[in-house]
Amino acid sequence: MGKVLIIGAGGVGTVVAHKIASLTTVFTDIMLASRTKSKCDAIADKIGGGRIKTAQVDADNVPELVKLLKSFKPDLVVNVALPYQDLHIMDACLEAGVNYLDTANYEPPEEAHFEYSWQWAYHDRFEKAGLTAILGCGFDPGVTSIYTAYAAKHHFDEMHFLDIVDCNAGDHGKAFATNFNPEINIREVTQKGKYYENGQWVITEPHQIHKPLNYPGIGPKESYVIYHEELESLVKNFPTIKRARFWMTFGQEYLTHLRVIQNIGMARIDPVLYEGKEIIPIQFLKAVLPNPGDLGENYTGWTSIGCRIKGIYNGNERSYYIWNNCSHEAAYKETGTQAVSYTTGVPAAIGAMMFMKALWKRPGVWNVEQFDPDPFMDELNRLGLPWNEKFDIDLEL
Numbered sequence: 001m002g003k004v005l006i007i008g009a010g011g012v013g014t015v016v017a018h019k020i021a022s023l024t025t026v027f028t029d030i031m032l033a034s035r036t037k038s039k040c041d042a043i044a045d046k047i048g049g050g051r052i053k054t055a056q057v058d059a060d061n062v063p064e065l066v067k068l069l070k071s072f073k074p075d076l077v078v079n080v081a082l083p084y085q086d087l088h089i090m091d092a093c094l095e096a097g098v099n100y101l102d103t104a105n106y107e108p109p110e111e112a113h114f115e116y117s118w119q120w121a122y123h124d125r126f127e128k129a130g131l132t133a134i135l136g137c138g139f140d141p142g143v144t145s146i147y148t149a150y151a152a153k154h155h156f157d158e159m160h161f162l163d164i165v166d167c168n169a170g171d172h173g174k175a176f177a178t179n180f181n182p183e184i185n186i187r188e189v190t191q192k193g194k195y196y197e198n199g200q201w202v203i204t205e206p207h208q209i210h211k212p213l214n215y216p217g218i219g220p221k222e223s224y225v226i227y228h229e230e231l232e233s234l235v236k237n238f239p240t241i242k243r244a245r246f247w248m249t250f251g252q253e254y255l256t257h258l259r260v261i262q263n264i265g266m267a268r269i270d271p272v273l274y275e276g277k278e279i280i281p282i283q284f285l286k287a288v289l290p291n292p293g294d295l296g297e298n299y300t301g302w303t304s305i306g307c308r309i310k311g312i313y314n315g316n317e318r319s320y321y322i323w324n325n326c327s328h329e330a331a332y333k334e335t336g337t338q339a340v341s342y343t344t345g346v347p348a349a350i351g352a353m354m355f356m357k358a359l360w361k362r363p364g365v366w367n368v369e370q371f372d373p374d375p376f377m378d379e380l381n382r383l384g385l386p387w388n389e390k391f392d393i394d395l396e397l
Ligand code: NDP
Pocket: 007, 008, 009, 010, 011, 012, 013, 033, 034, 035, 036, 039, 057, 058, 059, 060, 080, 081, 082, 083, 085, 103, 104, 136, 137, 138, 139, 140, 141, 142, 179, 180, 181, 182, 184, 292, 293, 340, 341, 343, 344
């Protein structure tokens, strides 16, 4: 049992708050804090029961964060604000003696580039302070990393080829919208492609490699190799992997909008002068795009995310596919958000539970695949993200 502070009141924060509030035997006190307190209040009111306290905080302001941490005294911070805040929140956790969990690795605001090195550099400080930091506990990274750890533990002697496949076959009825924070999402999907092969990173043009893949219950969807952060930690933590790639589905309409947004300069992350004031085009764009947290109401269809793995077991070649399908409508019914927020928020809540139950508690900074996957996998089935697995099938890859 323990106290938790959730930072960030967007789509993901909404789901984390719902799930954590429902786990009454694990979390005694819950606070939801974000830049805009009214958003926290609205979430807390909707959940009801007086379970959730709220607060205003600028998570880029370390002294302000430390003050909040020292007054509320949580055991754990669940950071579901933006990746820009990761290091500030980790600094505040160290100063106030609080454990840490997030769903996305640090990204500097002025450069569309993400990697774990900045957060891994905190390992010794967290270890010395006797504090646990759990990195990347959403769906991807998060569940995909735990699926890989589970496969390594139970089904392979050596994993050789890992393909993470992420399909959103949902329809939100809008001409263009992103499923999580538009700024972070557009920065991620417009980057060059990158995958790992034989000890090296191979760089491609954006969306250069693509092919249709079949998703269970959905059918074929054009899938594109993009770079995704869990590849970095997975090839390090499972060194028998020879090739690791991440595939994401995009519709033609989405890609056309994306191309236009880039061509007209609206994806720029450098400041431009507008009527005597500096603005960052992608941040302005975020202000006019649909709020991902509000897409749920008319969202139909499913997401399907999983890992397709080939390797050796008991001297024989083996292929393995493990995945979850999540319904946008069911996610909305339960939490008022769509499946992308749901599939991120539920694992973050489970990770918080793993920490509170001392199942995932080890001083230092860790990626989720470095903990025992089994208790987490059990909770996925209980808390709304059941998984399926198939052996020795054609993985199409
Ligand atoms: P939203 O943009 O909907 O929500 C972000 C929240 O963080 C908002 O409430 C925002 O406040 C708050 N915030 C931003 N800056 C600050 C700050 N300086 N201080 C305090 N609060 C701040 O994003 P999502 O909910 O869609 O995503 C949340 C996180 O989840 C992101 O980091 C994203 O990358 C990650 N994610 C991870 C996935 C995974 O599978 N691992 C998948 C999807 C998302 P305000 O309302 O005032 O803007």
